[in-house]
Amino acid sequence: xxxxxxxLPGTRRPRLVVLxxxxxxxxxxxxxxxxxxxxxxxxxxxxADDAPRDVLGDAALPHPTDHLLLPGLVDVHCxxxxxxxFPDARTTHEARVAVAEHLAHGTTRLVASLVTAPGxxxxxxxxxxxxxxxxxxxxxxxxEGPFLSPARCGxxxxxxxxxxxxxxxxxVVRAARGHLVTMTLAPEVPGVLGPGGVVAELVAVGAVPSxxxxxxxxxxxxxAIDEARRALAEAxxxxxxxxxxxxxxxxxxxxxxxxxxxxxxxxxxxAARGDAVVELVADGVHLAPETVxxxxxxxxGHVVLVTDAMAATGVADGEHVLGGLRVVVADGVAxxxxxxxxxxxxxxxxxxxxxxxDAGVDLVAAVRAASVTPAVVLGRDDVGALVAGRRAxxxxxxxxxxxxxxxxxxxWVDRPLDLVPAPRAVxxxxxxxxxxxxxxxxxxxxxxxxxxxxxxxxxxxxxGRRTTSGDDVVLRLVxxxxxxxxxxxxxxxxxxxxxxxxxxPLDHAAGxxxxxxxxxxxxxxxxxxxxxxxxxxxxxxxxxALGLLLARGVGGGADDGPAAAPAATVTDAPRYSWRGLSVxxxxxxxTLPELLTLVDVLTDLxxxxxxxxxxxxxxWRVEVPSRPALTERSGATAVGGAPGGFLTVADWDRxxxxxxxxxxxxxxxxxxxxxxxAALHAYGELTPTGEAPPAYxxxxxxxxxLHADLxxxxxxxxxxxxxxxxxxxGRYVHVGGxxxxxxxxxxxxxxVRTAADVVERAGRTVVAWQEAAKxxxxxxxxxxxxxxxxxxxxVVRAAxxxxxxxxSPAEHAYHDMRYDAGSPLGLDWAGxVPAPRAxxxxxxxxxxxxxxxAVAGVEAAVWSETTPGLADVTWLLLPRLxxxxxxxxxxxxxxxxxxxxxxxxxxxxxxxxxxxGLTWCRTPDGRWW
Ligand code: TNX
Numbered sequence: 001x002x003x004x005x006x007x008l009p010g011t012r013r014p015r016l017v018v019l020x021x022x023x024x025x026x027x028x029x030x031x032x033x034x035x036x037x038x039x040x041x042x043x044x045x046x047x048a049d050d051a052p053r054d055v056l057g058d059a060a061l062p063h064p065t066d067h068l069l070l071p072g073l074v075d076v077h078c079x080x081x082x083x084x085x086f087p088d089a090r091t092t093h094e095a096r097v098a099v100a101e102h103l104a105h106g107t108t109r110l111v112a113s114l115v116t117a118p119g120x121x122x123x124x125x126x127x128x129x130x131x132x133x134x135x136x137x138x139x140x141x142x143x144e145g146p147f148l149s150p151a152r153c154g155x156x157x158x159x160x161x162x163x164x165x166x167x168x169x170x171x172v173v174r175a176a177r178g179h180l181v182t183m184t185l186a187p188e189v190p191g192v193l194g195p196g197g198v199v200a201e202l203v204a205v206g207a208v209p210s211x212x213x214x215x216x217x218x219x220x221x222x223x224a225i226d227e228a229r230r231a232l233a234e235a236x237x238x239x240x241x242x243x244x245x246x247x248x249x250x251x252x253x254x255x256x257x258x259x260x261x262x263x264x265x266x267x268x269x270x271a272a273r274g275d276a277v278v279e280l281v282a283d284g285v286h287l288a289p290e291t292v293x294x295x296x297x298x299x300x301g302h303v304v305l306v307t308d309a310m311a312a313t314g315v316a317d318g319e320h321v322l323g324g325l326r327v328v329v330a331d332g333v334a335x336x337x338x339x340x341x342x343x344x345x346x347x348x349x350x351x352x353x354x355x356x357x358d359a360g361v362d363l364v365a366a367v368r369a370a371s372v373t374p375a376v377v378l379g380r381d382d383v384g385a386l387v388a389g390r391r392a393x394x395x396x397x398x399x400x401x402x403x404x405x406x407x408x409x410x411x412w413v414d415r416p417l418d419l420v421p422a423p424r425a426v427x428x429x430x431x432x433x434x435x436x437x438x439x440x441x442x443x444x445x446x447x448x449x450x451x452x453x454x455x456x457x458x459x460x461x462x463x464g465r466r467t468t469s470g471d472d473v474v475l476r477l478v479x480x481x482x483x484x485x486x487x488x489x490x491x492x493x494x495x496x497x498x499x500x501x502x503x504x505p506l507d508h509a510a511g512x513x514x515x516x517x518x519x520x521x522x523x524x525x526x527x528x529x530x531x532x533x534x535x536x537x538x539x540x541x542x543x544x545a546l547g548l549l550l551a552r553g554v555g556g557g558a559d560d561g562p563a564a565a566p567a568a569t570v571t572d573a574p575r576y577s578w579r580g581l582s583v584x585x586x587x588x589x590x591t592l593p594e595l596l597t598l599v600d601v602l603t604d605l606x607x608x609x610x611x612x613x614x615x616x617x618x619x620w621r622v623e624v625p626s627r628p629a630l631t632e633r634s635g636a637t638a639v640g641g642a643p644g645g646f647l648t649v650a651d652w653d654r655x656x657x658x659x660x661x662x663x664x665x666x667x668x669x670x671x672x673x674x675x676x677x678a679a680l681h682a683y684g685e686l687t688p689t690g691e692a693p694p695a696y697x698x699x700x701x702x703x704x705x706l707h708a709d710l711x712x713x714x715x716x717x718x719x720x721x722x723x724x725x726x727x728x729x730g731r732y733v734h735v736g737g738x739x740x741x742x743x744x745x746x747x748x749x750x751x752v753r754t755a756a757d758v759v760e761r762a763g764r765t766v767v768a769w770q771e772a773a774k775x776x777x778x779x780x781x782x783x784x785x786x787x788x789x790x791x792x793x794x795v796v797r798a799a800x801x802x803x804x805x806x807x808s809p810a811e812h813a814y815h816d817m818r819y820d821a822g823s824p825l826g827l828d829w830a831g832x833v834p835a836p837r838a839x840x841x842x843x844x845x846x847x848x849x850x851x852x853x854a855v856a857g858v859e860a861a862v863w864s865e866t867t868p869g870l871a872d873v874t875w876l877l878l879p880r881l882x883x884x885x886x887x888x889x890x891x892x893x894x895x896x897x898x899x900x901x902x903x904x905x906x907x908x909x910x911x912x913x914x915x916x917g918l919t920w921c922r923t924p925d926g927r928w929w
Contacts, residue, residue: 441470
């Protein structure tokens with residue numbers, strides 16, 4: 001759908017977004033059109049075939065799509081959404097949740113509407129919204145009351161309705177700091193019309209009078225519209241718009257009767273003459289489709305579609321509050337609990353456009369009524385249409401007008417509840433948003449004091465908020481998996497008796513019930529966020545999910561930044577319990593702090609295994625006290641003569657324990673019997689001649705080997721593997737076994753067996769590359785598949801004999817492969833791995849004939865032949881690791897929109913990489929800005 005210029009490490013190019021599809025212009029649909037945004041403005045809009053080269057820069061012309069490209073929608077009447085209500089919002093955080101809800105559905109400019117309330121409340125609320133308006137997050141403030149007719153109060157509080165009061169108007173105008181754009185008035189209320197009336201005052205401060213909630217006769221309304229129109233025409237200051245508006249025509253006024261026509265007749269006639277603009281809540285609930293169509297027939301150019309949306313928009317049915325009144329939403333229709341009056345809309349503006357089209361109105365007219373016309377009401381000529389020079393506000397929708405993606409000011413918009421990997425279920429609940437304040441309290445289960453530090457650290461890193469001890473974020477351990485996942489629990493998780501295994505290292509290869517230890521439930525409510533799980537790893541995933549939801553914020557900009565999340569319940573459990581990343585620290589070393597950073601990257605993606613390829617021909621990266629020469633002689637070398645380095649015993653302890661406390665198991669790999677030049681270089685006794693070969697700094701593979709019949713070999717394996725196993729808190733030790741190209745099968749099998757025996761004697765489970773499936777493996781050992789070119793019958797046979805299988809097929813999961821021919825880093829022996837390839841595969845289809853039940857999980861790998869620096873590593877890993885994480889957490893995610901959906905969910909999460917200062921690759925099909 002989209003394409004932008006590439007941004008490689010260290011380069012900065014203009015932010016260019018090129019979209020292709022059916023472009024909805026103010027007067028027609030351009031079937032195969034192109035919309036080019038550069039920075040925050042539209043640079044070019046026209047037929048795809050006519051796109052000038054210089055506009056595209058070095059971006060390629062995207063392929064044709066069947067998407068609709070609409071201008072960002074403009075809603076001039078909206079009370080809330082996502083559980084948040086502008087009339088009740090005491091903080092910008094809360095208000096932002098509503099803005100974000102509508103923004104994610106295509107409303108790029110929104111006027112926040114208040115309802116009738118005492119003057120001091122209106123002043124307070126206007127001040128909150130003014131902050132958002134200053135930051136450009138809302139397009140202005142609308143006051144719907146309090147100078148309204150109690151007889152036509154609708155869902156508003158009639159007891160707070162008062163006569164026109166200039167002092168109140170001035171107080172609110174002052175609090176709104178120039179952002180009051182419109183106010184709904186009943187013209188029959190004393191003090192509204194005439195000299196010194198509210199209409200005159202509004203016009204004087206640049207706001208547009210809007211008539212509604214009125215019981216007046218047709219001629220009073222006609223007089224009011226004429227007075228307002230004249231006042232706007234003669235305004236001294238810059239009038240926002242030349243025409244008054246009518247607040248939701250038909251709703252909040254008497255129906256038209258032919259002998260007593262009332263406001264409807266006067267308003268319709270004014271719109272038809274071009275003297276007023278009428279709002280329609282054409283959401284399929286407030287108005288009959290024929291009514292909507294009739295109004296468009298009479299006055300299409302003077303209609304604005306509005307949502308009149310309240311907090312329940314985008315939220316499950318339930319109870320809400322609107323301006324202090326209780327509202328019950330059932331089947332998406334909001335009604336007052338007392339009396340049952342319709343209490344505002346629950347649609348997004350794009351839903352209203354869809355309902356209007358369904359009512360028989362032409363698409364162009366319907367879109368214009370939700371973009372061009374409301375922009376005119378706001379007096380804005382920089383938004384409202386896909387015209388070069390205007391703001392880059394674009395809605396990408398499918399042909400059914402469902403939003404696929406939203407661009408605002410040239411930036412893609414986050415959806416408030418998006419997570420990567422995607423949780424099993426996310427349900428919005430009817431509650432106000434949760435705000436994590438500075439100093440908020442965290443409660444951990446008794447006996448898990450150490451967990452609190454990890455939670456403080458994680459929430460702090462993700463949200464910027466310091467937390468202490470208290471009851472704002474509560475972590476609970478339960479014994480019954482149904483208390484975590486509800487009734488929808490897969491059979492193997494239901495059987496879990498987790499309590500007995502709490503506190504033991506995760507058994508990543510076990511599958512089945514072991515996965516229940518990572519299941520979590522996150523309940524986000526107005527006053528508290530609660531994480532419920534069977535074990536600590538599940539609690540940690542829930543905390544991560546909470547941190548990520550809070551971190552994406554819902555707008556950013558004003559005050560102290562975003563740390564609010566909409567009320568929702570997330571229930572989640574992984575598909576696989578082995579979800580890893582293998583990092584080659586042998587070809588180029590990584591420091592302890594760098595590895596700690598990678599642990600954070602893993603936990604944010606709910607990955608739980610950090611496999612470290614510690615030894616290879618080019619270097620030995622972990623201190624082994626019984627074999628000091630390994631690091632003394634071979635710790636200092638690396639590919640191409642780059643500086644070496646290694647982890648001391650203390651580093652290793654720190655890393656493994658730090659990771660374990662954060663839910664990540666470190667799996668050390670000592671690669672034998674090949675890839676051992678660094679060992680031979682340190683201990684010449686391991687070679688038949690007894691002579692140590694020189695250090696190796698090239699990148700060939702397969703040339704070095706151990707010898708089964710040398711007396712030094714078994715003691716070496718015992719010392720090294722025994723020591724590493726003993727000092728590793730996790731259950732697994734990887735013995736390598738790959739690419740031994742110069743050894744007879746018998747000798748290979750003996751050496752692998754010797755290595756495996758040492759690991760097993762130390763009480764650890766053996767992991768080995770797929771080649772080791774040729775050797776006799778103890779049931780329960782883990783075979784890691786990486787190369788799908790050879791016959792994998794040995795792996796199938798090993799699995800049948802009890803081995804577990806981890807899938808790392810290079811063509812999907814090797815993130816050291818180049819993205820494409822232009823990648824400055826990486827190898828390509830397995831081809832290019834553009835990011836969508838990292839997502840589009842099924843772990844259970846990699847090895848022909850393998851029993852899917854043998855699959856323990858998925859592991860990405862990043863080999864380091866071409867990556868001297870951490871930035872090189874992360875550039876290759878990110879964003880592909882997120883795709884691997886999704887496959888590992890959710891299983892195969894192969895459906896038509898899988899990649900689009902993944903990108904859209906991931907975009908917000910990439911900010912955690914930016915915040916950590918990590919370099920990442922924005923190339924893959926360019927939808928990252
Ligand atoms: C193959 S994958 C290797 C590594 C290389 C890698 C480069 C595996 C088990 N062996 O030695 O670094 O390819 O992609």
